Amino acid sequence: MAENKDVTGEPTTFKREMLATLPSLRAFAVSLTGKHDKADDLVQDTVMKAWAKQSSFEMGTNIKAWLFTILRNEFYSQMRKRGREVQDSDGAFTERLSVHPAQYGSMDMQDFKKALAQLPDDQREAVILIGASGFSYEEAAEICSCAIGTMKSRVSRARTRLQDILQVTGEADYGPDAVSTQVTTHNHSF
């Protein structure tokens, strides 16, 4: 495939860096829209926006954070235009995954997806940006236009809520209450 060259004869850096970011950007889009087809439309809109704005991007700075910011703004602006009623009520990652995470059983991952979907939007995106996309608190706060402290508190609340829903902690969780905990979880599951 022919590559365009910049003045130094290298393939254009902007395009190359954008390509490298697309898989992660797309995963974030799926987490926001809950659907693969909507996510791909959103990434496509983002790519066109970013391309049109590329003169405002400073080479050598964080293109990944810049693209995530554009995608997130685009998502919320489309949501405002269309109205929340058309938003998929199932939330993040609810669609059947074509590639199943190998290290988890399918029931286990279904439960996790349901738990994620129960989080408020701001907490869900916070825990995904920090826990999965690999951004620092500073970058994630920039992407979501909020204070670093706000980002930290959203992540912390999201994590606590997920642990409550899933009845797990960071470490092994087989204390004396493990049996009653399981019963409780079962009664509340839907």
Place this chain on the structure above:
Amino acid sequence: MQAGRADDGLGPNSDIGARLRALYGSVQDEGVPDQLLDLLEKLDNAEAAQVDAQKGKSARGGE
């Protein structure tokens, strides 16, 4: 692990963190759809054509 991240509870030993990354990674691993790659290619080609056209103009002493 990045500095200042030790307390977020989403690190390598965290169950929540591991599941988040597994879910996110499963989407990342699907690869990028052709239609997106095509779009990027078109944008890049259109830009290159525009740059060539401008070069042509300045070579003829235009602008």
